[in-house]
Amino acid sequence: QVQLVESGGGSVQAGGSLRLSCAASKHTDNTNIMGWFRQAPGKEREGVATFWTHIGNPFYVDSVKGRFTISLNSAKNTVYLQMNGLKPEDTAMYYCAAGLVRYYRDYVPTTKDFDYWGQGTQVTVFS
Numbered sequence: 001q002v003q004l005v006e007s008g009g010g011s012v013q014a015g016g017s018l019r020l021s022c023a024a025s026k027h028t029d030n031t032n033i034m035g036w037f038r039q040a041p042g043k044e045r046e047g048v049a050t051f052w053t054h055i056g057n058p059f060y061v062d063s064v065k066g067r068f069t070i071s072l073n074s075a076k077n078t079v080y081l082q083m084n085g086l087k088p089e090d091t092a093m094y095y096c097a098a099g100l101v102r103y104y105r106d107y108v109p110t111t112k113d114f115d116y117w118g119q120g121t122q123v124t125v126f127s
Contacts, residue, residue, distance in 0.1 A: 002031065002116040004096045009121030012086055016125070020081040022096030022118060031098040031116070033109045035059075036070060036081045038092035038123075048094070049081060050109050059108050063089075086125045093120045 008020040020036065035050030049070035051058040058070050069082040079096060099114035 001025075002098055004098060004116055004118035006094065006096045006118040006121040009094060009123045011124040011126065014087055014125055014127045016086050017082070017084045018086065018123060020083070020094055020096075020121060020123075022079040022081075024077045024079065024096075024098065026077065031100045032103065033101060033113060034072070034079050034096070034098045035109070035114070036079075037095045037097055037111065037114075038090075039095070040092040043092075045095075045111055047109075047111060052103065055103070083123070086123075088125050088127050090123060091125050092123060094123050095120045 003025040005023045006020060008018060010018060012018055032053050033050060034053055036048045037045050038048050039045040047061060048064055049058060049060050049068055051070055060068060067085045071080045096118040097114035098116045101109060101113045
């Protein structure tokens, strides 16, 4: 089975930065999409940043474009989310996820496409 373990969350002042890490098991070789999602209390889970592992083509939700960057260290089998210029509205539980779907040009994977999820790491931004 694929195992995902997140770390790096915490509490920061608005305008600050955090880097989230997601350590994945070797079984991620059977997946072709990975990404970061977040969910605030009482709100729907939303995709923050996703990408096709063998191609790249990162997708960012509009609210984080220019501030967040997703990256992959293949040697360590670890996915990162660098978050800069954090805002109070970024406060949420952040989850790492992986999945396997057929590739289609211009298709952006959604929550339903991901089969494996980490336990989550809390990010709190105060003003």
